[in-house]
């Protein structure tokens with residue numbers, strides 16, 4: 001019996017040790033897929049986004065954009081404004097990524113997920129929206145496909161409600177207010193001001209999201 | 213206790229006092245119980261060919277081993293409860309007049325700190341809002357108005373020995389008085405979702421001059437960039 005107990009003890013000890021060693025090794029090299037597991041809590045298991053949680057679709061967004069935003073969140077260039085409720089939710093999550101390497105890995109992984117076109121939730125005037133979109137088109141492309149050269153992300157995968165929130169954030173100086181911290185956001189901030197009111201925002205977003 | 217964690221509020225020592233008392237009383241009874249246990253194990257070890265007996269503990273001289281410690285422990289409990297309620301009443305029920313009031317709002321997963329600006333009044337245009345950073349003046353009495361935007365959080369400042377739940381829909385008022393300068397941790401002490409473990413912030417306790425300088429450095433920019 002005594003030898004049986006000590007065998008059990010040894011087994012437990014070795015098991016604990018093995019778990020420690022294994023988890024520390026896996027912590028050293030977390031793959032994009034490992035890192036993405038945390039994102040799924042809010043952004044959905046496919047990165048499709050969850051409107052209820054205010055988490056936009058991220059699947060299929062270009063990795064340069066995801067990378068930039070994750071860096072902005074972790075540096076405080078985004079999501080550190082006292083009124084930015086959703087940004088403040090994302091910020092600590094971005095800060096769990098321990099290195100640029102990890103940011104890169106998870107961004108690449110997410111960019112390769114199948115892009116998802118969320119349903120339209122707005123009901124604006126498409127024709128009026130099309131006229132307004134002429135300004136956006138220069139950077140975001142005729143079909144909202146985005147353009148890396150202009151640092152303009154695609155507009156098709158996040159969800160129109162998310163785009164609405166971001167236009168408001170840019171307008172309220174919660175995002176892109178400081179060109180030194182977020183030069184890319186700072187180019188968008190004055191553009192958000194072009195849209196006169198919520199009606200104009202709704203129109204332009206309806207036009208974008210109904211694009212085939 | 214101070215050796216493990218600095219004290220930085222006027223009532224930190226009261227909380228430590230209760231913890232010391234609990235440790236002392238529970239420690240005393242632990243040692244007594246262990247000594248008696250091992251003494252009996254030794255005394256009633258296997259001897260010669262004596263047969264083991266089954267003791268029901270109903271005889272008077274057996275029952276006294278239960279009754280006396282029991283009564284004494286109840287006395288200790290009463291002492292403990294008395295000092296615990298005394299400390300609790302001072303921290304959570306009394307509300308000394310404040311020099312300043314701050315508003316602390318928890319959300320998933322950050323703390324929004326609203327400071328009274330140069331006019332020393334909360335909810336005015338010159339308020340200073342920071343994320344995950346609270347700046348207070350040493351030696352001043354503060355009221356805090358604690359709110360939550362989503363789920364339950366708990367505002368915990370270990371060096372203050374302060375912990376207060378934030379409940380959505382309610383504004384909870386409490387107080388503290390910092391007693392030493394420095395930068396210390398704030399943490400969320402109520403499970404609030406996936407980011408709970410990293411919902412930390414800092415409290416910076418500074419002198420009046422430093423605080424003044426900090427406010428001037430913001431130069432009228434009422435919504436400061438945090439961190």
Ligand SMILES: [Cu+2]
Pocket residue numbers: 318319321364365366400401402403404408411
């Ligand atoms: Cu919390």
